[in-house]
Amino acid sequence: MSTRILGISAFYHDASAALVIDGELVAAAQEERFSRLKNDDAFPRRAVSACLAEAGIGIEDLDYVAFYEKPLLKLDRILETHLSCAPFTFPQFRRGLPTWLGRKLFLPRALASGLDGRYRRAFVFTDHHEAHAAAAFFPSPFEEAAILTVDGVGEWSTTTLGFGRKNRIELSHELRFPHSLGLLYSAFTQWAGFEVNTGEYMLMGLAPYGEPRYEALIRERMIDLKPDGSFRLEMHYFDWLGGSTMISSAFERLFGAPARAPGAPIEQVHKDVAASIQRVTEDILLRLARTVAGKTGAKHLCLGGGCALNSVAVGRIQREGPFERVWVQPAAGDAGSAAGVALFVWHHLLDKPREARAGDAQRASLLGPAHDTASIRKALAGRGLCAHELDEEALGRRVAEALDEGRVMGFFQGRMEFGPRALGSRSILADPRVAGMKDTINRKIKFREGFRPFAPSVLSEDAHQFFDVAPGEELPYMTHVVPVREQAATALPAVTHVDGSARIQTVDEARHGLYYRLIQAFRARTGCPVLLNTSFNVRGEPIVCSPEDALRCFARTDLDGLVIEHFLLLRDEQPPDAMAALAASGPPAKRASPILDHILRPEDAHPSRRTLMQFGLLLLVLAMVSGGVAWRGSGDRKDLAAGALAGAALFACAFVPGLGRAMYRAWMALGALLGVVVGPIVLGAVYLVIFAPISLVRSLLGRDPLGLRFDRNAESYLSDKSTHRDLRRYLRLY
Amino acid sequence: MPETSPPENKDEPVHAPPSFEEAARTTRQSTLRDALAYLRETRKLWLSPVLVILLILGLVLALSGTVLSPLIYTLF
Numbered sequence: 001m002s003t004r005i006l007g008i009s010a011f012y013h014d015a016s017a018a019l020v021i022d023g024e025l026v027a028a029a030q031e032e033r034f035s036r037l038k039n040d041d042a043f044p045r046r047a048v049s050a051c052l053a054e055a056g057i058g059i060e061d062l063d064y065v066a067f068y069e070k071p072l073l074k075l076d077r078i079l080e081t082h083l084s085c086a087p088f089t090f091p092q093f094r095r096g097l098p099t100w101l102g103r104k105l106f107l108p109r110a111l112a113s114g115l116d117g118r119y120r121r122a123f124v125f126t127d128h129h130e131a132h133a134a135a136a137f138f139p140s141p142f143e144e145a146a147i148l149t150v151d152g153v154g155e156w157s158t159t160t161l162g163f164g165r166k167n168r169i170e171l172s173h174e175l176r177f178p179h180s181l182g183l184l185y186s187a188f189t190q191w192a193g194f195e196v197n198t199g200e201y202m203l204m205g206l207a208p209y210g211e212p213r214y215e216a217l218i219r220e221r222m223i224d225l226k227p228d229g230s231f232r233l234e235m236h237y238f239d240w241l242g243g244s245t246m247i248s249s250a251f252e253r254l255f256g257a258p259a260r261a262p263g264a265p266i267e268q269v270h271k272d273v274a275a276s277i278q279r280v281t282e283d284i285l286l287r288l289a290r291t292v293a294g295k296t297g298a299k300h301l302c303l304g305g306g307c308a309l310n311s312v313a314v315g316r317i318q319r320e321g322p323f324e325r326v327w328v329q330p331a332a333g334d335a336g337s338a339a340g341v342a343l344f345v346w347h348h349l350l351d352k353p354r355e356a357r358a359g360d361a362q363r364a365s366l367l368g369p370a371h372d373t374a375s376i377r378k379a380l381a382g383r384g385l386c387a388h389e390l391d392e393e394a395l396g397r398r399v400a401e402a403l404d405e406g407r408v409m410g411f412f413q414g415r416m417e418f419g420p421r422a423l424g425s426r427s428i429l430a431d432p433r434v435a436g437m438k439d440t441i442n443r444k445i446k447f448r449e450g451f452r453p454f455a456p457s458v459l460s461e462d463a464h465q466f467f468d469v470a471p472g473e474e475l476p477y478m479t480h481v482v483p484v485r486e487q488a489a490t491a492l493p494a495v496t497h498v499d500g501s502a503r504i505q506t507v508d509e510a511r512h513g514l515y516y517r518l519i520q521a522f523r524a525r526t527g528c529p530v531l532l533n534t535s536f537n538v539r540g541e542p543i544v545c546s547p548e549d550a551l552r553c554f555a556r557t558d559l560d561g562l563v564i565e566h567f568l569l570l571r572d573e574q575p576p577d578a579m580a581a582l583a584a585s586g587p588p589a590k591r592a593s594p595i596l597d598h599i600l601r602p603e604d605a606h607p608s609r610r611t612l613m614q615f616g617l618l619l620l621v622l623a624m625v626s627g628g629v630a631w632r633g634s635g636d637r638k639d640l641a642a643g644a645l646a647g648a649a650l651f652a653c654a655f656v657p658g659l660g661r662a663m664y665r666a667w668m669a670l671g672a673l674l675g676v677v678v679g680p681i682v683l684g685a686v687y688l689v690i691f692a693p694i695s696l697v698r699s700l701l702g703r704d705p706l707g708l709r710f711d712r713n714a715e716s717y718l719s720d721k722s723t724h725r726d727l728r729r730y731l732r733l734y
Numbered sequence: 735m736p737e738t739s740p741p742e743n744k745d746e747p748v749h750a751p752p753s754f755e756e757a758a759r760t761t762r763q764s765t766l767r768d769a770l771a772y773l774r775e776t777r778k779l780w781l782s783p784v785l786v787i788l789l790i791l792g793l794v795l796a797l798s799g800t801v802l803s804p805l806i807y808t809l810f
Contacts, residue, residue: 064758072765072772079781101792102799108763122761349754601799615801664801671803678807679798686791690784727754731761734772 005064007342009334013197015044018339019051023346027054028367028418030335033545043114050369059118066124066345068131068337071107072734073155084706086695089242094683122731126341128154135340136304137164139361140327146298151305152182161292167347167354174721178241179232182307187246188277192270193260205452207278208499210271215279224710229287230717232710282313293322301326308332311503315481328479330365331419349727364511368416376564379547384578388568396521403431404526407560412550413514421478422535424515426543430532437494444558448539456495459519459529460508467504478505494532555582604668615664616654623647
């Protein structure tokens with residue numbers, strides 16, 4: 001009998017699901033791809049369904065469901081922060097606590113509800129960083145390795161160091177909140193005018209355009225960095241302890257410029273500050289890598305957590321660090337934790353053996369849904385589009401020809417990628433030899449900032465001729481930035497960044513199949529075994545998931561052609577009317593909604609019949625109570641009868657189509673309006689009466705529970721961390 | 735005839751704790767019980783009144799999402 005384990009990451013950002021059957025990572029997907037909401041944090045219902053469909057099983061067939069965090073530890077951190085920093089944390093208290101108390105704290109109930117009550121066993125909860133560590137180590141090609149996880153924050157940890165061996169991981173050291181490299185980088189991201197959680201790549205891409213003039217200032221004023229890579233931050237410059245943004249006004253004063261408004265011009269100061277924080281980040285990660293190497297003696301390193309997506313720093317750790325090889329979980333952010341937590345249950349908790357594989361066990365990160373020919377035909381049917389169904393050889397030849405002619409092609413085939421990178425299954429492809437190609441794609445298709453670089457996909461056997469990698473070195477996930485060889489940089493202008501680097505993907509036959517053969521066809525035609533590969537989406541939207549998404553993106557941009565499995569569509573051949581109709585299809589454009597819809601929650605705007613029944617009963621009871629009160633005052637039984645009659649009439653009205661819904665919406669709008677006024681008053685009263693006095697007393701007693709003060713004499717800010725020995729602890733919420 | 739019980743295995747404790755697999759099948763999870771256990775283990779029991787108040791607040795917030803919301807807010 002197989003053991004089926006579902007991993008879930010949700011409720012913060014980038015919700016996802018992953019399915020592990022007998023230790024094999026069978027499927028994994030992010031909810032945003034289905035909901036079409038970037039970084040969707042909702043319970044990943046559609047991702048769960050896609051994973052289960054891949055295995056042909058239902059929720060009832062699951063043996064374990066695991067969540068990637070321990071909610072009570074997280075609540076402990078939040079409460080400690082308010083109890084230490086009140087009254088300066090009220091904006092976050094008012095914004096965050098209702099969500100916490102309403103949903104995030106009672107996770108077993110929320111998870112059970114997300115699974116429609118069809119999973120009846122206990123849920124497994126791991127530490128946030130244990131899930132990152134598991135995602136980084138278990139699929140890696142190493143029998144044993146050092147583990148380094150770095151992100152914004154989980155429960156208390158922001159960075160952990162540890163060791164993985166066979167089927168066990170052990171985290172031994174941690175850096176604790178609020179001192180966080182991920183949050184530090186996000187603060188600079190926000191100041192530079194990019195969106196937190198998605199704009200960090202942009203800051204990294206902007207860095208090579210600047211000079212690190214502010215590096216010394218950051219080191220001197222913002223951070224106390226120890227030789228082992230641990231650090232404390234001067235929280236005076238940041239706002240994430242209790243405010244509603246990432247940076248304080250002191251931050252802006254330090255750099256002599258306010259935060260850039262989104263869309264405002266990028267000045268030299270933004271480029272220089274980006275270069276400076278990137279240098280500091282690389283230095284911290286290099287120091288941490290050397291520290292974990294020293295503590296474990298390992299030859300290999302597994303990297304996890306959102307900061308592991310800083311591919312420039314990863315490249316430097318590979319080249320300058322103490323490890324022979326560095327493997328990064330391709331979905332290193334919270335999405336990958338769904339896979340990590342499921343693998344943790346199988347290997348660590350159920351003690352099932354693990355054999356490291358020569359490549360890795362991530363299966364090229366092609367873990368999402370695929371679409372068969374029948375469903376593609378259905379997606380194309382009735383749209384009036386001109387599509388050629390070709391055999392593989394003809395398809396490769398035609399696409400290579402189109403790319404050689406300078407066309408930009410959408411390429412949709414096989415299973416969808418898991419993680420933020422398009423790896424040849426949901427990609428936009430172009431000729432990297434064309435100097436103006438980067439600007440063309442940025443301006444006409446991706447609609448994104450012109451400074452951002454594009455990545456190359458290169459045949460594995462040819463990679464060392466163009467890039468600074470060893471012959472045969474496999475980097476199939478775009479996790480490492482490497483120098484482009486000098487003679488190749490001029491030949492590949494569209495994928496060589498301004499500093500002569502590139503975030504490469506090596507492509508091989510075993511992992512990539514059709515994509516590999518396409519690049520082979522391009523090489524046969526042009527002599528160049530490299531293609532420009534960028535994600536198949538437009539700015540602000542998730543990568544396409546289904547053939548319908550791909551067709552809409554084709555119609556809404558200036559893509560020259562589209563490949564969906566063995567179907568080829570060329571823009572020149574498409575009737576304009578069909579393209580216009582396709583562009584207008586999909587979810588209806590948002591219309592201006594009535595004012596009530598702005599006040600009401602979506603479920604209140606569209607009540608179910610059951611909700612209307614409850615509402616009718618409430619009106620009945622209220623009317624009868626009112627009649628009873630009037631009767632007690634007047635002694636006239638007619639008042640009681642009038643109350644009962646009015647109640648019955650109101651109850652009946654609740655079921656009149658249109659009228660009942662209107663009454664309910666008005667009633668709930670009254671509640672919402674009262675909530676807007678009363679809610680902050682109640683929360684403020686609790687905050688002032690409980691949190692502020694405790695915080696004040698702690699300050700007067702000189703307590704520093706969050707470790708905010710610098711200790712210049714300390715050798716390290718790392719503290720000990722241990723992995724639970726009693727495995728039943730993983731069934732607890734702390 | 736008196737009933738005989740099987741001989742006890744002296745190597746194993748009589749009340750061996752359940753394995754992880756067994757516990758996963760039988761454990762009934764409770765946020766409140768785990769919260770109190772956590773406060774006890776971390777010697778933060780002094781926080782329990784704060785927790786109780788927050789839970790009451792949570793209950794109010796939960797009710798405020800129902801048809802009772804105008805009545806709940808009027809109480810304040």
